[in-house]
Amino acid sequence: MKILVVGAGATGGYFGGLLARSGQDVTFLVRPRRAAVLRARGLRITGRGEEWSLEPRLVTADALTTPYDLVLLSVKSTALHQAMEDIAPAVGPDTAIVPLLNGLAHIDALNARFGAGPVLGGVAKVVTTLSDEGDIVRLAPLAHLTVGEQDGSPSPRVEKIRSALAEAGIDVLVPEDVMTSMWHKWVFITTFGAVTGLMRGTVGEINAVPGGAELGPAVLDEASAVSAAAGHPVPEPERAATLGIVTATGSPMVPSLYRDLIAGRPTEVEHLFGDLVARARALAVPTPLLDLATLHLRVHQERVTAGRQA
Numbered sequence: 001m002k003i004l005v006v007g008a009g010a011t012g013g014y015f016g017g018l019l020a021r022s023g024q025d026v027t028f029l030v031r032p033r034r035a036a037v038l039r040a041r042g043l044r045i046t047g048r049g050e051e052w053s054l055e056p057r058l059v060t061a062d063a064l065t066t067p068y069d070l071v072l073l074s075v076k077s078t079a080l081h082q083a084m085e086d087i088a089p090a091v092g093p094d095t096a097i098v099p100l101l102n103g104l105a106h107i108d109a110l111n112a113r114f115g116a117g118p119v120l121g122g123v124a125k126v127v128t129t130l131s132d133e134g135d136i137v138r139l140a141p142l143a144h145l146t147v148g149e150q151d152g153s154p155s156p157r158v159e160k161i162r163s164a165l166a167e168a169g170i171d172v173l174v175p176e177d178v179m180t181s182m183w184h185k186w187v188f189i190t191t192f193g194a195v196t197g198l199m200r201g202t203v204g205e206i207n208a209v210p211g212g213a214e215l216g217p218a219v220l221d222e223a224s225a226v227s228a229a230a231g232h233p234v235p236e237p238e239r240a241a242t243l244g245i246v247t248a249t250g251s252p253m254v255p256s257l258y259r260d261l262i263a264g265r266p267t268e269v270e271h272l273f274g275d276l277v278a279r280a281r282a283l284a285v286p287t288p289l290l291d292l293a294t295l296h297l298r299v300h301q302e303r304v305t306a307g308r309q310a
Helices: 012-021 032-041 077-090 105-114 156-167 178-199 203-207 212-229 236-246 256-262 269-282 288-309
Strands: 002-006 025-029 043-047 050-054 070-073 096-099 120-130 136-149 171-173
Touching (some): 002 012, 002 077, 012 025, 012 050, 012 070, 012 136, 012 156, 025 077, 070 077, 077 105, 077 269, 120 178, 156 171, 178 203, 178 212, 178 236, 178 256, 178 288, 203 212, 212 236, 212 269, 269 288
Parallel strands (some): 002 025, 002 070, 043 136, 070 096, 096 120, 136 171
Antiparallel strands (some): 043 050, 120 136
């Protein structure tokens, strides 16, 4: 299977690296700046007992000329539309596109650009970040992918993808309804992001102050209500797992959105929060805390944009 991994950051670099290390035919589509880092240092994975590196095969958008069997799309939502144009030469009649973005708006965008046929649903759960040197640092044991057809039907291509990922040592889930899995990840990431982003603190710091432990459950209630109204109720075990993360005493955990916020970088506010609260309005679900988080992140986004234009 000829695989194109779009983006070699914390998520795409980790899973793509595992695929390449297993001997599979993997090429990373990267920007020139990232390409320079990878050529100089290699693709390096560290943390949680891992310490390995490889020399990745790289390509830039201007050099893409032939279709791939599988495109793993792992970019920020802010880079999605450019990425879709970049990968167009790599998408042929038999190409499968597995996007690893959070939220759902990217599915609509990919369907509009390429048709629904090539586009699968996908969910990545991994806790990684990029170091200042550009290495991928694994911060927690969690690391698995979920893949499936948008309509939930079983298919040979999904099984082929599952087999390739599993051969690389990647834990893979193929649920009956991947869109439900995507909704549930969306609930988790917006709950986690809203709690830490609004309070500008780690989970442990938030829950250490009076009233702090009440925020996570309240935000989760709102996000879960939107998901349920959309036809994807969150099962109690999954809800309990999210609650366990956002109410953990002493936890240093923060999402990548929080790290971007604190560092003064752009966030995926519209893709993750703006889209969710818009769907909540359409479904007549009140979301006052998520609305507040969205407003907070929009103000930050405007400040970052203004700073870059100055």
